Amino acid sequence: MKTALKYLIFLLIPFLSSCWENHYDNIPEDQKPELTNNNTLLFIDSLTNTVDTFQIRFSIYYDISDSKYFTELIDLGYNLINTIKDINSFYIRQHYKGVFVYVNSINNYDRIEFNSNQTKPAQQDLLVRGVMYPNTYVLNQYRFETDTLPKTVYYSLKHGIIRYDYADGRKYELVSE
Numbered sequence: 001m002k003t004a005l006k007y008l009i010f011l012l013i014p015f016l017s018s019c020w021e022n023h024y025d026n027i028p029e030d031q032k033p034e035l036t037n038n039n040t041l042l043f044i045d046s047l048t049n050t051v052d053t054f055q056i057r058f059s060i061y062y063d064i065s066d067s068k069y070f071t072e073l074i075d076l077g078y079n080l081i082n083t084i085k086d087i088n089s090f091y092i093r094q095h096y097k098g099v100f101v102y103v104n105s106i107n108n109y110d111r112i113e114f115n116s117n118q119t120k121p122a123q124q125d126l127l128v129r130g131v132m133y134p135n136t137y138v139l140n141q142y143r144f145e146t147d148t149l150p151k152t153v154y155y156s157l158k159h160g161i162i163r164y165d166y167a168d169g170r171k172y173e174l175v176s177e
Contacts, residue, residue, distance in 0.1 A: 024062070025071045025096045031114075031157045033058075033076060033094075041078065043164070043172040052172055054078040054090070056160075063095075071095055076160060086148040090161060099157070101139055103149050109139040112155070126154055126162055128173045133162050 035041075039056040057077035062070040078090035091102040098113040110121040126136040139153045150164035150172075165171045 022068045022070060025069075027072050027074060027094060027096050031094070032060075032074065033156075033160050034158055035076065035160050040081075041160075042175040043161075044175050046171045046173055047169060050170075050172075051082065052080060053082040055081050078161065087150065090153070090164075092155070092160070094157075099137075099155065101153055101155060103153075106149075108141055108149070109153055110137075110142060112137055112139070126156075128162055129175060133159055136162055 035056050035058055037056060037058040039058070041054045041056065043052040043054070044050070045052075055078075057075070057079060059075050061073055061075075063073050064070055072095065074092075074094040076092040076094070078092075080088045087103050089104060091105065093100045093102075097115050098111055100107055100111055101109040103109070112120060114120075120137070121140070122138045123135050124138060126133045133154075133156050135156065137155045137157075139155055141149060141151050147167050151167045152165045153161060154163040154165075156162050159174070161174065163171060163173045
């Protein structure tokens with residue numbers, strides 16, 4: 001009986017020790033944007049040649065939900081630096097479950113959810129100013145239909161925002177990365 005108890009304890013030690021290990025929910029490397037903090041991105045309207053210039057605020061960190069569960073988060077802020085317009089910022093929050101896009105602090109665009117039964121937004125290969133961006137998500141405005149915010153945002157996990165379109169026909173396309 002003592003021998004059986006010793007074997008049982010020996011078998012339970014690895015199991016019990018795994019209960020105390022930290023659990024990390026990481027974003028897969030192929031889903032992380034290649035942008036860095038303080039990058040400057042230039043977008044140009046294909047109809048009027050009006051320019052929007054954004055400075056990137058980029059951070060990766062872990063959210064701690066309790067003492068042993070850590071969720072990797074990416075916050076990606078696009079802050080308009082050239083003039084005051086209808087929009088002054090895009091903000092993207094990404095974690096292992098999905099991507100959420102905000103314009104002027106309002107989340108009113110389709111979400112990209114990786115681990116759910118909900119259908120993902122449409123994806124397409126997008127040609128912008130001679131550069132092909134594969135698997136770009138098409139995120140449409142869905143809550144507050146307004147002409148002052150972009151109607152559609154085209155988002156690539158690797159390159160960030162590629163293009164944003166307004167209902168009046170303006171299409172701001174990424175010029176530089």
